Amino acid sequence: xxxxxxATTVRxxxxxxxxxxxxxxxxFALVFLAPIAYSIYLSLFRNRLIGGNSFVxxxxxxxxxxxxxxxxxxxxxxxxxxxxxxxxxxxxxxVALAIDSGRLYGKAFFRVAIFLPYAVPAVVATLMxxxxxxxxxxxxxxxxxxxxxxLPNPLGSGNLALASIxxxxxxEFVGYNMLIFYSALRVVPASLYESAEIDGAGPFRxxxxxxxxxxxxxxxxxxxxxxxxxxxxxxxxxxLRPLARNVLTTGYTPNMYAYSLSFSxxxxxxxxxxxxxxxxxxxxxxxxxxxxxxxxx
Amino acid sequence: xxxxxxxxxxxxxSxxxxSxxxxSxxxxSxxxxxxxxxxxxxPYRRGRRRSTVLTLLTALVAxxxxxxxxxxxxxxxxxxxxxxxxxxxxxxxxxxALWSNLRQTFSYDDGVFVRWLGNTVLYVVVGAxxxxxxxxxxxxxxxKFNFPGRRAVFAVVxxxxxxxxxxxxxxxxxxxxxxxxxxxxxxxxxxxxxSPFGLYLMWTFSAQAIPDEMLEAARMDGAGEFRTFFRxxxxxxxxxxxxxxxxxxxxxxxxxxxxxxxxxxxxxxxLTIGLNSWNEQAQTAGSEAVFNLVxxxxxxxxxxxxxxxxxxxxxxxxxxxxxxVKE
Numbered sequence: 001x002x003x004x005x006x007a008t009t010v011r012x013x014x015x016x017x018x019x020x021x022x023x024x025x026x027x028f029a030l031v032f033l034a035p036i037a038y039s040i041y042l043s044l045f046r047n048r049l050i051g052g053n054s055f056v057x058x059x060x061x062x063x064x065x066x067x068x069x070x071x072x073x074x075x076x077x078x079x080x081x082x083x084x085x086x087x088x089x090x091x092x093x094x095v096a097l098a099i100d101s102g103r104l105y106g107k108a109f110f111r112v113a114i115f116l117p118y119a120v121p122a123v124v125a126t127l128m129x130x131x132x133x134x135x136x137x138x139x140x141x142x143x144x145x146x147x148x149x150x151l152p153n154p155l156g157s158g159n160l161a162l163a164s165i166x167x168x169x170x171x172e173f174v175g176y177n178m179l180i181f182y183s184a185l186r187v188v189p190a191s192l193y194e195s196a197e198i199d200g201a202g203p204f205r206x207x208x209x210x211x212x213x214x215x216x217x218x219x220x221x222x223x224x225x226x227x228x229x230x231x232x233x234x235x236x237x238x239x240l241r242p243l244a245r246n247v248l249t250t251g252y253t254p255n256m257y258a259y260s261l262s263f264s265x266x267x268x269x270x271x272x273x274x275x276x277x278x279x280x281x282x283x284x285x286x287x288x289x290x291x292x293x294x295x296x297x
Numbered sequence: 298x299x300x301x302x303x304x305x306x307x308x309x310x311s312x313x314x315x316s317x318x319x320x321s322x323x324x325x326s327x328x329x330x331x332x333x334x335x336x337x338x339x340p341y342r343r344g345r346r347r348s349t350v351l352t353l354l355t356a357l358v359a360x361x362x363x364x365x366x367x368x369x370x371x372x373x374x375x376x377x378x379x380x381x382x383x384x385x386x387x388x389x390x391x392x393x394a395l396w397s398n399l400r401q402t403f404s405y406d407d408g409v410f411v412r413w414l415g416n417t418v419l420y421v422v423v424g425a426x427x428x429x430x431x432x433x434x435x436x437x438x439x440x441k442f443n444f445p446g447r448r449a450v451f452a453v454v455x456x457x458x459x460x461x462x463x464x465x466x467x468x469x470x471x472x473x474x475x476x477x478x479x480x481x482x483x484x485x486x487x488x489x490x491x492s493p494f495g496l497y498l499m500w501t502f503s504a505q506a507i508p509d510e511m512l513e514a515a516r517m518d519g520a521g522e523f524r525t526f527f528r529x530x531x532x533x534x535x536x537x538x539x540x541x542x543x544x545x546x547x548x549x550x551x552x553x554x555x556x557x558x559x560x561x562x563x564x565x566x567x568l569t570i571g572l573n574s575w576n577e578q579a580q581t582a583g584s585e586a587v588f589n590l591v592x593x594x595x596x597x598x599x600x601x602x603x604x605x606x607x608x609x610x611x612x613x614x615x616x617x618x619x620x621x622v623k624e
Contacts, residue, residue, distance in 0.1 A: 013443045016522055020438025024431040024496065031488045034598045042468060079558065091358065097357045104347040112610065113359045116366065117604040121551035123569040124595040127576055128365045130384065131372070131588070139368070139385040144548040146384075175362060183617040229460075235553050239573055242580045262467045263311055271467050281458045 042272035058190045062271035069251040070274055074281075076162060077253050081230040084166035089222055092174050096181035097207060111182065122172065122235040129168045130240050155244035165236045173229070178224045184218035185211060220293030224286045232264035234259065254278045320479075321526045343540045366599075372397060377589045390577060398593040405590055413571035417550060419482060420567055423488030425545035431494050433538055434511070436499025437530060442513060458493045468559050484559035485567070489549050495541040502537030502616070521555075539609060542618030550602055 046056045049056035064070055095114055099107045117125065130137040133154040140151050154164040187261065196206050212219075234255040241248045250260040254274060320498070360583045364386075371388060372380060376397075379389035387422065402410050437446065442596045469488060470479065507530050515525040529537070560566060572594050579586035 013445065015368060015444055015448065016439055017438045017442025017444030019446075020442065020526070021432045021444070024435035024491070025450060027431060027487065027490045028454065028457075031469060031491050032460070032465065033453070033470060034464045036457070036460060037474060038468040039465070063608065077415065095355060098351055101351070103346065103351050104355055105347055105349075105352045110355050110359050111605065111614075114362045116603060116606070117362050119606050120366075120599050121569050122368075123551070123553050125365070125571050127572065127595055128369055131592070132368060134366065136381075144386050146617075149387060171365065174358070177615065180470055183614075204451075209608075229379050239553075239576075242577055258467065259558075268467060268471060275465075275467060285459070 019173055021180070035111050035115045035289035039061055039272045039276055041141060042269050044267050060270055061277070063270065064273050064277055067274075070254060070257060070277075073257050074253045074278075076158075077231055080162060080166060080233060081227060082272060084169060085223070086138045087166075087227040088170045088174055089219070089226060090221070091170070092177035093219075095174070095178045096185060097211065099182055100177075100185040100211075103202070111179075113267060115170050115179050117174070118176040118179075119181075120172065123239055125172050126168055126239040128241055129164070129171070133164060134242075139222050157245050159245055161237075161240075161244060165233070165240065168236050169229075169233075177226075180218050181215055183266050188200045188214045191232060220290055223293065227289060228282055229283050231255075231278055307568065328439060368591060369596050371590045371600075372594045375589060375592075377586065380588055380592070394589070395593075398589050398599075402590050402593045405587065409563065409571065410568075410594060410597075413566050416482070416565055417567040417569075417598075420485050420489065420552070420556075421546055421549045424486045425462060426485070427490045428492040428495055428545045428549075429542040431490060432495030432541060433534065434526075436496050436501075436506075437526060437534070439496075439500045440503035441509070441530075442547045444569065454493055454496060459545065466538060466554060466558055473559065479559050480561050480565065482565060485556050485565075486554070486595045488555055489545075490544050492541070492548070495545055498541050498544075498616075499537055502534060502571070506533045506537065510532040515555075515562075536612050536616040539612040543605060543613050546605065547602060549597075568594070572598065 009242050037284040043060050044055060044057060045053055046060065047053050070218055095110070099111055104110060110214055134149070135153050136142065140154060143149075144151055152160060155161045192210050192214075193206060195245075201209065232255055233253045237252050238256055238259070241252075250264070255258050255278070258271045258274045258278075261267045261274065368386060371386060374393050374395040375389045376385060376392060376394045379392050379394065384387040439442075439450065465488075473479045473484050473487075478487070511529055512525060515529055520528070549567060550567075552567065553573075556565075556567050556570050560570065563571070566574070572591055575587055575594065576591045578584045579588065
């Protein structure tokens with residue numbers, strides 16, 4: 001293997017790297033690539049009682065595009081995306097900037113305390129919040145009783161339930177995003193701040209002129225992950241469903257719709273189609289976010 | 298193609314240039330010094346005045362983050378009746394049922410909770426451990442070797458990250474069912490072995506933490522690639538490995554969707570699915586509500602991960618800062 005190397009950055013091209021990358025790629029092919037290919041295959045067929053499995057071209061896609069259940073679920077996660085994601089990321093950014101400013105008492109405590117919910121499983125988070133949302137014996141019920149008022153049931157109507165789910169998701173991921181931003185802020189060289197201060201820049205000017213541009217990459221990544229997460233919304237509404245079956249319907253989110261199509265309805269082909277359409281939309285939006293986020297340099 | 302975690306041109310990608318990635322825009326970032334040194338990672342706090350107002354505002358977010366956890370601890374001390382009759386954020390007067398709740402949680406339904414705990418540990422050890430091993434090897438391979446197909450590997454993995462989990466779940470279920478793997482631990486473990494986030498983390502980490510000169514020196518001495526990897530690279534990578542392991546553990550420990558579709562037999566459930574089945578039991582006619590056990594079980598479920606994050610703070614915080622997500 002040894003060869004005289006002049007510049008360390010130039011490495012000889014060889015197959016040796018595959019010994020390291022191969023095992024990962026093997027499993028990756030099995031659990032990512034093969035299912036994607038199989039999904040596409042499934043989406044082009046339909047299973048009929050008479051005639052069995054037959055090729056139907058893009059019929060499943062035409063059906064999905066005209067499917068009002070799919071689009072209402074899509075509209076819901078889109079609304080979730082434009083409301084919850086900005087709130088969560090803004091809050092995470094504020095906390096990251098506050099901790100990074102060096103002006104907090106006990107910043108190590110805040111960093112860990114706010115991050116902790118990330119380590120809580122979505123199931124446990126949702127069960128806890130579900131109990132607390134209870135109007136009978138939950139915290140909402142306690143408040144009603146103590147103040148002798150009647151707060152609306154957090155899961156009582158479509159919009160309220162969506163906001164309540166948004167609260168759970170925000171609770172779970174604020175700290176995670178905060179940590180991404182904070183980690184990015186930590187590697188901004190201090191010399192930049194010093195020269196900015198010498199130039200007379202105040203703290204807000206330093207944030208807008210130095211900190212935010214420096215962590216733009218982290219902001220873009222966090223946004224993309226949040227977009228993907230919103231479109232995949234499943235766990236929280238699915239676990240809350242027993243508390244509000246009429247509001248959290250089986251088609252509440254596209255993901256729940258695909259799940260119920262395949263596991264209650266045995267419509268695997270159509271479920272695969274719905275999943276592929278959501279995947280395509282997610283990829284397009286992730287791509288747009290990335291283009292916009294990295295445009296000006 | 299969507300490339301969510303590609304290093305962005307113009308961002309600080311110290312060390313990236315040597316990994317053979319995009320060379321465009323590397324130098325355009327306003328003459329910044331490369332933040333590779335330890336000094337750059339020290340927080341800047343020269344002569345800072347502490348602010349009470351800012352601390353109080355941040356404390357509001359901390360309270361929001363901690364209240365549900367406090368609620369969980371308090372309510373794990375209540376009986377099923379106490380849950381319904383007492384104020385949520387304070388203890389039930391005179392009745393401290395934590396110990397009996399714990400005993401019941403472990404013994405209820407012939408001790409099925411212990412079985413679920415064991416399953417979860419199995420999935421985490423094999424799944425997250427395997428995922429960390431595979432992504433460390435692959436991240437290192439991508440960062441330190443120039444091999445045919447390298448760019449294709451990168452493109453394919455990054456593109457696949459944007460595909461929603463459900464798009465994969467149904468076909469994976471059908472494939473596994475044909476292979477006879479559903480309703481076995483393998484159906485949960487095998488998909489857990491792939492962690493694109495871990496790969497990305499270990500790739501950026503390897504690019505920065507391991508000087509090429511050291512690898513060249515080892516090669517000159519005639520050491521094999523794997524020997525070099527384990528003897529020289531792994532020690533340098535350890536903060537990154539701990540970070541990847543922790544995050545893989547969270548994903549596996551907290552996994553819900555995958556086991557939900559793959560497993561029918563409660564004997565193979567992980568804790569997450571088991572707890573939810575106890576919770577849903579209240580809705581089933583003729584079954585008793587066991588919310589006290591759901592709550593105590595939830596507390597037991599989150600403790601190991603909270604403990605791991607608290608105890609390993611030093612590692613994962615430096616692991617994240619030193620190379621992972623700052624691009």
